[in-house]
Structure formats: C-alpha cells, structure tokens
Amino acid sequence: MATVLFIEDEPALGMIVKDSLAYRGFNVLYAANGAEGLEQFRLHQPDIVVADIMMPDMDGFTMAEHIRRDDPHTPIMFLTARSQTADVVRGFELGGNDYLKKPFSLDELVARINALLRVGAARPHAGGTLKIGRYTFDPAKQKLSVDDREVTLSHREAELLRRLYQQRNEVLGRSEVLTELWGDDSFFNGRSLDVFITKLRRYLREDPKIQIINIRGRGYKLVL
Template identity: 55%
Template structure:
C-alpha cells in the first residue's frame, strides 16, 4: 500500500520479534525483521527503512553500537530502543548517542505504534521546516545545524534539533515541561525528564557564543528561551 511505513526491527528474541512483526503488519507496516545487530546494519543499508526499532541487548552488535554506526552516516532516521534496562544512565546513554525514543519491556503494540507515528511525522515536519534566527545564530532545522555568525556550523542531534525548534517557536514564553516531554519523548516520567535536562544543558553550551541567549528553568513549569 502507498502509505505503508517501512520499518526495520532488530530483536534477538525470536518469538517476540515475530509477534511484533505480525502485529505491525496487520496495521499497515512493512516490517524487516533481523535477529542481530550485524544483520540489521546490512538491511538498513540495503532496504532504506523510514524508522528503526532496535533491541538494546543483541548478539554480535548491540542496539547502542548499531545506533552509533547508523548515526555516523544518517542523522535523521528515527530510532526507538526496546530495552529491559530501566537505569537512568542507560536511558540517557540511549538518547545521547542519537536515539529518539525508548520503550521498556514489556510494552503494548498500541503504544509502540503511537510512538512510531509520532516520530515519523516529526521527521517529515523537519524536512519541510524553515531556517530560524535566534540572537546571532542561524538555525537550519531541516539540516539540524546551528551557526554563529560566520563560524563553522554546529551539528545537532535529532532530539536537540527538535527541542531547540520548539524553544525558538515559543521564544519568550514558558515551554510547558510535561507537554514537550510527551511530544518529544512520548512520556513525562522521571527518566525522560532527566534526559531532557541533559539535552537542555547541551543546548546551553552550544548557544553560549551569544551571551544574550538564555534558556531559563522556570521551576515547576518548564523552560523559557530568551535572546
């Protein structure tokens, strides 16, 4: 069908992988299933999927390593991690290396589908978005690049770019913490909130060349970008 979403699923638990594949295929997805990271990397290069769903713990090449390899050549494809891990450090690491979302096992297929559609639509939004100005910076959202005057462009991760996009669009207004967590992370739980704090810190560092730009933490509400 013309509006199918082509998805690469990497999951080494055979029964779980097949259940996810069959469930998604009944909901208008074209699913490529691989049982280890090495196979998934080869299929990624040959099949051009629109989104990746990667188990973290896999043989031959784990999900984090696979994501790093893919991010080295592709900055925009959405990545969702499936993980049995729940430690904050593991979740933050997943986002830091370029993941866009994560689901802790066990999870519902319905929740996975919602997150897939959300990420795919955001990626399409990014490709049609405009170049924005903030202080002495130029922010090219489609290219995920931030440039200060005539200096070299700074590359942003997928999540950094989307977070900055929403901060700029709501400049001088408080960006509701729960709203942006649900939109970009799919949940406003503790792990996601900690992850967003990390990304806010990274954006502050990348915007520090213009001393007038501030990302203010409005306690109990969210963040406000001013220039």
C-alpha cells in the same frame, strides 16, 4: 505506509512484535542483530528504526553510531531492559530519539512510533536557517553552527530547539512537548526531556545572552 526496521535478537519477541506492527498497518523489516540491522537500513532506508541494545555481532548503540554517520534524520528508538541513567544518556548522545524499557505494551510502542513519525513529517524539508543569537540553526539539516564550529543535532534535539525558537521569549509547555515528541508526559520521559534541555544549553553556551530558563511547573523559555 510507514516502514519500520525492527531489530531484536530474541526470536519469539521479534516475531510477536513484527506481526503486531504489520497488523497495525506498518511495513516491517526484521533483523536479528545489529550487523544485519545496519545492512537492512542501508538497503531499504526505513522511516524509523526500533532496536534492542544488547545484541550479538553488533549492539544497538554501535549500530546507531554507524547509522548516524550517514543519516542524521531517521528516528531511532531503543528497546532495553537496562534503565540506568548512564545508558539512557548514552543512547540519546549517540543520536537516539526515544527509549522504551522492557517489558513494554504494544500499544505504547505503536504510540511512540507514531509520535516520532509525526515529528519527522513536520520537520522542515526546504532551506531556511534561523539566527539564534550568534548561532545559525538549520532545522532541516539539523545543523547548529557558530563561528567556524558546527554540530549535528539528533532528530529530537533539533525539533526541541526549533519549538523553543518558535516560542522564544514565551513558555514552551512541558506537558505539550513531552506528549508530542515523547508520546506521553510520564516521569521517565520528563527526565529524558531534562537531559535534552541540558544538552541544548551546552551547545548554546558560546553566546551568554542565550538562556533556556526552567519555568517551574510549566515548561521552558528560550530567552534571546
């Protein structure tokens, strides 16, 4: 049974979602603000975090920053009524793995939680690094390094790069990766994927021989 840490400052919505997730078989921890959520995270180490952004005491972005300092792996999904591109990008840059706009259906929330949990279960747990041009990539630790520089990737960044590498010099289907990593291939999620591809290109720019090519209408190809 997967443990979900759900953080929401609206009590009515919080109880509805908490009870609905429990009914669907999840073990649910509930917190009413970011500070309480961070405390619950450190005490119980849940399998996934689902958090509102605008909350008293500590907002969701600040809470995510604290979590990512200690834990680069546990999936974090943001819930918010805000949908500006800048907010979405900031959430992903802080280590968020998904972003669901309010109001949302409980079925979609559950589908996205399950998608993130499947990705986490499939992530390599043992050692084994990959050579990507001049770079060394450790999928399990989500570390990408070149020369004496190292960056810690978010959960979804690492999984996307791993899949691109596994299908290097071949097309990684856009619809496939959206369905498996984001839960569906909606327009909004497609924009999110484009942001992630741009970030990976930036991480890999030290080696000009590495390219992530957009194959129009099909997906992306990692060329080495």
